[in-house]
Structures are given as structure tokens and as C-alpha cells.
Amino acid sequence: xxxxxxxxxxxxxxxxxxxxxxxxxxxxxxxxxxxxxxxxxxxxxxxxxxxxxxxxxxxxxxxxxxxxxxxxxxxxxxxxxxxxxxxx
Numbered sequence: 001x002x003x004x005x006x007x008x009x010x011x012x013x014x015x016x017x018x019x020x021x022x023x024x025x026x027x028x029x030x031x032x033x034x035x036x037x038x039x040x041x042x043x044x045x046x047x048x049x050x051x052x053x054x055x056x057x058x059x060x061x062x063x064x065x066x067x068x069x070x071x072x073x074x075x076x077x078x079x080x081x082x083x084x085x086x087x088x
Contacts, residue, residue: 005025005057006023006024006025006056006057006061006062007023007025007027007054007055007056008022008023008056009021009023009024009027009030009050009052009053009054010051010052010053010081011031011034011042011048011049011051012048012049012051013045013046013047013048014046014048014049015046015047018045020034020041020042020045020048021069021070021078022066023059023063023065023066025059027050031048031050034046034048035047035048051082052078052081052082052085
């Protein structure tokens, strides 16, 4: 049986440099969908670039982390995550 992983991701719009935060079990597919025009918000800000992600064992943990990042409502917080992640 395949062990499923879940991801929280941050994408940045190449159009206006805004961020989009989401969670998924298939990172490549989800980013592709956003760049194909999936969703009202993301379709207006294409193209998108993946700038950050975290991996989780359960969907519940991924959803909790997604809400935590969104709850900060802070571009400074998101930029710090990206900066620290890019050092890895």
C-alpha cells in the first residue's frame, strides 16, 4: 500500500508577486492546476511559482499548518519562511 504524504505549499504570482497558500496530497498536480487557471483567484494571477512547501504524514496536520500560516496574515512571516527554506 502506497503511503500518502500531504503538503502545505506557498506559491508566488509572477504577475503581481502575491502569495497563495494551500494544501494537497499531489504537489506537482496542484501547481499545474493553478497554472492552468484552476480557481477564480489563482487564474487571474498566473503564472505561479512554488516558493515553499512542508510535508506532513496526515491531511489533518497539513490543514492545521495551512490555517496557522494563513492566520498570521503577514507577508513578513511568509517571506521569512521562504528565506529560511531556501537556505536548505
